[in-house]
Amino acid sequence: MISLAGRDILHGWGKFALTGLGLGLLIGVTLTMGGVYRGMVDDAMVLLDNSGADLWVVQQETLGPYAESSSIFDDTWRSVSGMPGVEEAANVTYLTTQVRRGTEDVRAMVVGVDPGMPGSPGQPGYLTAGRHITRSHYEAVADGATGFRPGDEIRIRRNTYTVVGLTRRMVSSGGDPMIFIPLKDAQEAQFLKDNDSILQQRRRTASNPSLNRPGVPGLLESVIASQSANQYVNAVLVRLLPGADPDETAAHIRRWLRLEVYTRDQMEEILLGKLIATSSRQIGMFLVILAVVSAAIVAFIIYTLTMGKIREIAVLKLIGTKNRTIVSMILQQAVGLGVLGFMIGKIAATFWAPFFPKFVLLQARDAVTGFAAVIVMCVLASVLAIRAALKVDPAEAIGG
Helix, strand or coil, X not given: CCCHHHHHHHHCHHHHHHHHHHHHHHHHHHHHHHHHHHHHHHHHHHHHHHHCCCEEEEXXXXXXXXXXXXXXXXXXHHHHHCCCCXXXXXXXXXXXXXXXXXXXXXXXXXXXXXXXXXXXCCCCCCCCEECCCCCCCCEEEEEHHHCCCCCCEEEECCEEEEEXXXXXXXXXXXXXXXXXXXXXXXXXXXXXXXHHHHHHHHHHHHCCCCCXXXXXXXXXXXXXXXXXXXXXXXEEEEEECCCCCHHHHHHHXXXXXXXXXXXXXXXXXXXXXXXXHHHHHHHHHHHHHHHHHHHHHHHHHHHHHHHCCHHHHHHHHHXXXXXXXXXXHHHHHHHHHHHHHHHHHHHHHHHHHHHCCCCCCCCHHHHHHHHHHHHHHHHHHHHHHHXXXXXXXXHHHHHC
């Protein structure tokens, strides 16, 4: 049986291919926007997974170290370690800043961890090259996305760090790669003042009579030392014993230590429901707009292709071709255009996704949903063209 749709496509294959290419690029952009949202969610989940924590202990009335600032004393982990159900507790600091790589700046999250404790909460889970941090100062483990290599030097604030190891897929909720440095260095970097500010602070302290008493030797030096030291961390990450109830342990910490504690489920709600909620809604609006534009373009393309064959359709009617054959031809071309456009769009999205500055996650289920939506859209768009084709008067079409 001769396929009228196939013959017609072969007759004008160049026009059909270019139309499919344009539609495919539009579909590729739509798939990429969905992948951007999936990537944001995956970054948030990766951040929680890589922390290795079951509980996050932070300052009272704050949303934790990822959503807003939190400061607690760096000896809090000792009290947390003694709570029922706690297997291990570790201090951690987070600082999102620009770090120097040669002559360029790299946006990164600087994480302060205790050196010599691989496997503890907050530490990089695995390395792709080099070793973990073993010294108390001036060593760093960087995510490969930063572009650093073992042996490179990183400039963070006033100090220079040597990269001793590389890790992979260690990112913040915003997709910024992580750089791990010793905790003491991170505490200093987080509250580091410039030299002029330090000098002015010392002068103010020395000019204060209550802090610079002639009869109390060493008082001024002690006050200045306390002002220049940072005894705070952003959070204590807690790993629970097997079988321990997170909610019960969290309740103990809240009651006895007067601190805020979040479980894994609560941290997911904070990251997804608060931190990236606005961005996800914005991407959702873009997806809706792209879907409407795509539907309008598909309808216009199919209608134009059908109206371009109005004389051929008139001839088919004159020779006795049934309406269902004409309807089938238009539907086949519409579905074929949708399949071609989706294939081009999926290939294009897969090709350009790795070049985006942030992670784009293209999932198979999104591709299946997108393919079904494209086919349905093409079928619905062909209804307008079918109605116009069935109303064609052969005598007027050929005579015109």
